[in-house]
Amino acid sequence: MISFTHWPEEFARRYRDQGYWLDQPLTRVLTQTAGRSPLATAIICAERRINYQELNHYSDTLAARLMEQGLASGDTALVQLPNCAEFYIVFFALLKAGIVPLNALYNHRQHELGSFCHQIKPKLLIASRRHEVFNNNEFLQHLSAQHLSPELVLMQDALESDQNLADWYSNPPASYSQFAPTPADEVAFFQLSGGSTGTPKLIPRTHNDYDYSVRASAEICHLSAHTRFLCAMPAPHNYILSSPGALGVFHAGGCVVMAPSPEPANCFALIEQHQINMVALVPSAISLWMQQPEQERLKTRSLQLIQVGGASFPESVARQVLHVFGCQLQQVFGMAEGLVNYTRLDDTEALIVSTQGRPISPDDEVRVVDAEGNDVPDGETGMLKTRGPYTFRGYYQSPEHNAQAFDAEGFYYSGDLVQRYSNGYIKVVGRVKDQINRGGEKIAAEEIEKLLITHPDVSAAALVAVSDERFGEKSCAFIVSHNPQLSALSLKRHLLNLGIAHYKLPDQVCMIDSLPLTAVGKPDKKRLRESLQHHPA
Ligand code: J2J
Secondary structure, three states: OOOOOOOOHHHHHHHHHOOOOOOOOOOHHHHHHHHHOOOOEEEEEOOEEEEHHHHHHHHHHHHHHHHHOOOOOOOEEEEOOOOOHHHHHHHHHHHHHOOEEEEOOOOOOHHHHHHHHHHHOOOEEEEEOOOOOOOOOHHHHHHHHOOOOOOEEEEEOOOOOOEEHHHHHHOOOOOOOOOOOOOOOOEEEEEEOOOOOOOOOEEEEEHHHHHHHHHHHHHHOOOOOOOEEEEOOOOOOHHHHHOOHHHHHHHHOOEEEEOOOOOHHHHHHHHHHHOOOEEEEOHHHHHHHHOOOHHHHHHHOOOOEEEEEOOOOOHHHHHHHHHHHOOEEEEEEEEOOEEEEEOOOOOOHHHHHHOOOEEOOOOOEEEEEOOOOOEOOOOOEEEEEEEOOOOOOOOOOOHHHHHHHEOOOOOEEEEEEEEEOOOOOEEEEEEOOOEEEEOOEEEEHHHHHHHHOOOOOEEEEEEEEEEEOOOEEEEEEEEEEOOOOOOHHHHHHHHHHOOOOHHHOOOEEEEOOOOOEOOOOOEOHHHHHHHHHHOOO
């Protein structure tokens, strides 16, 4: 089994007694619906329509083939697929076989994928030959040189010499053995943290905790067999997978329509063609959708619910959404670590536009505290800390970071600055974690700073957020260098050569003589941010 920080026994008992933890595998969200409505369409992916029976069958087949191959419960897998039906076939197959997946984002590159491999040492890799990291064998050879070669590699859009993913889920094994999912209170899969540290952190999620968050979310969002959900943001992201996301839709028996990205022209065409009634977006995407010409927006008339989350969403824009799309708006404030807040569908318009909602569960314990850990009065700003039936108790193999991220009672500090009102609703007003939220894509400053100083001409680096009309925030790298000729281009090329995801490249670069320091000798990022406001780069 994968080792992870369990909930203390008294909490586990309470979560079971309250009916949150069902002690069933997370694949329940699929198998129950497949039993109930086998012929209902589960996924529309370009020209393909896959019903629940087929989705269940494909994932059974792949699970059985993997077990036949000798992969077993407790093994790990690294998966990187674009938004497509295979993402869910693979996810359910791995869970059925007890193989614990980590679903990388499709825009992750060698740097991120390499770090994931180091952390989980996957026996299985599932990826796409269309992705730039896998369109040749360099990365696979690099893994092999590091003694990290997976035992089995399955490829989508496979070459002749590859093991073809499509064959593996379509062609049945010689015999089916009993599936062996990991126990419901053990790790089902790894979720990715937005991060604020040097290396991307992994979040162990159990069947019990994740299944509860999905079930409860589906109920809060009134999902049903009539839900037609557009999956237009990255499928592995916690929000799009579980709030209530595709898993919530499968649980309710609705239909998930795949879009490669939130690009408006394609999404609007899909919404019209498939009469989609629900979509989950980040603020920058909804702003882009609002800017489209009215005759284009008319194609979205079937939409009944637009969810917005992942980054801060100004009240004025929220009001505009109501006006422009004329459908329900729901704000979602969540985190891959657990806690998710929603405005409720029957809330007043004032609550919906001005807050980020309230927690899913009556047993979500949320505290808003000052720097000394004392609760602040309602309505005042403080740091959010939380524990509950679906909030994790520790990052994977990160004792030092866990010592900082959790308090002695097991509350997780999310790094968000919030205000909570007497009705329990939360407003996100800022952040203490060293992270840049670039239109919902999270960048851990330290991770990029560590890579920047590996450039031979860089002696110090600090990455800070700058506000941006479209993305909310973009990144600016302050660089100290002895080389007056050092260019932004050379720095970006260096980072790209190290294989980081493109969204992590600094949007701006500022050369300075030295980094201002705080009283304790750390880079004074507040002053750096202020200097940008006075002298925009
Ligand atoms: C302001 N900041 C927000 C919001 C997240 C549902 C929705 C989102 C995520 C997510 C998620 C925000 N307003 N509405 O996992 O299940 C920022 C906060 C938070 C961090 C978490 C879900 N919604 N944020 O975005 O793990 O800073 O999850 O702590 O990617 O995003 O990021 P992530």
